[in-house]
Amino acid sequence: DIQMTQSPSSLSASVGDRVTITCRAGQSINNFLNWYQQKPGRAPKLLVYETSNLQSGVPSRFSGSGSGTDFTLTISSLQPEDFAIYYCQQSYGPPWTFGQGTKVEIK
Amino acid sequence: QVQLVQSGAEVKKPGASVKVSCKASGYTFTGNYIHWVRQAPGQRLEWMGWIDPNGGGTNSAQKFQGRVTMTRDTSISTAYMELTGLTSDDTAVYYCARDLGVVVVTAISYWGQGTLVTVSS
Numbered sequence: 001d002i003q004m005t006q007s008p009s010s011l012s013a014s015v016g017d018r019v020t021i022t023c024r025a026g027q028s029i030n031n032f033l034n035w036y037q038q039k040p041g042r043a044p045k046l047l048v049y050e051t052s053n054l055q056s057g058v059p060s061r062f063s064g065s066g067s068g069t070d071f072t073l074t075i076s077s078l079q080p081e082d083f084a085i086y087y088c089q090q091s092y093g094p095p096w097t098f099g100q101g102t103k104v105e106i107k
Numbered sequence: 108q109v110q111l112v113q114s115g116a117e118v119k120k121p122g123a124s125v126k127v128s129c130k131a132s133g134y135t136f137t138g139n140y141i142h143w144v145r146q147a148p149g150q151r152l153e154w155m156g157w158i159d160p161n162g163g164g165t166n167s168a169q170k171f172q173g174r175v176t177m178t179r180d181t182s183i184s185t186a187y188m189e190l191t192g193l194t195s196d197d198t199a200v201y202y203c204a205r206d207l208g209v210v211v212v213t214a215i216s217y218w219g220q221g222t223l224v225t226v227s228s
Contacts, residue, residue, distance in 0.1 A: 001168075034214040034215070036152075036215075038152075043202055043204075043218035043219065043220065043221055044152065044202075044215070044218060045218075046207065046214055046215060046216050049207060049213055049214035049216075050213065050214070055207075055214075055216065087151065087152055089152070089154075089214075089215075091212060091213065091214060094154075094156075094157075094166050094168070095154055095156075095168035095169065095170070096142075096154040097154065098151050098152040098153070098154070099151065100151050101151055
């Protein structure tokens with residue numbers, strides 16, 4: 001199975017801050033990397049698919065980049081509704097695997 | 108609008124089986140793969156497998172092979188996931204979710220509300 005490792009595991013930030021979350025795959029996954037946001041008690045929400053494609057309806061302050069084994073999710077200006085847990089997930093090959101999550105908290 | 112509505116919470120004893128249903132609406136059921144993902148309390152998301160509602164073909168994580176069965180009934184646009192040999196480690200919220208891609212698998216774009224399965228003696 002392809003191991004996905006995110007960093008940091010948690011971070012504190014203020015509204016308006018630029019936030020970057022990193023995801024590293026245990027092997028090259030080309031661009032088959034997706035990002036999800038999950039709020040407490042809710043199902044995850046797809047933000048970015050195939051590294052850099054913004055899902056319909058997702059604000060443009062979210063962006064993704066990377067290739068091979070190293071990927072990033074950037075929130076350009078953190079908003080109150082962005083405090084949540086973010087997961088990366090590889091769709092290079094089954095089994096699909098997720099990172100451990102990055103919790104974004106209010107500073 | 109796309110909706111996936113799952114069956115209600117279950118409490119099972121160790122060794123039992125559970126079958127979760129997922130009724131789809133708002134799109135052509137046979138056009139997109141359905142995934143099953145679970146999340147144990149405080150843990151990361153865990154992909155269990157997918158089913159192609161068109162032909163019924165499945166692919167499950169090796170961890171669950173022999174214990175998980177994914178099926179569908181196209182006449183009522185409903186997918187099912189049955190997990191046997193339950194242990195306390197199977198206590199989790201189970202999600203069905205629809206793939207973004209048409210015919211191909213890409214990412215998980217629409218999620219059901221989740222079904223809590225509790226395994227306890």
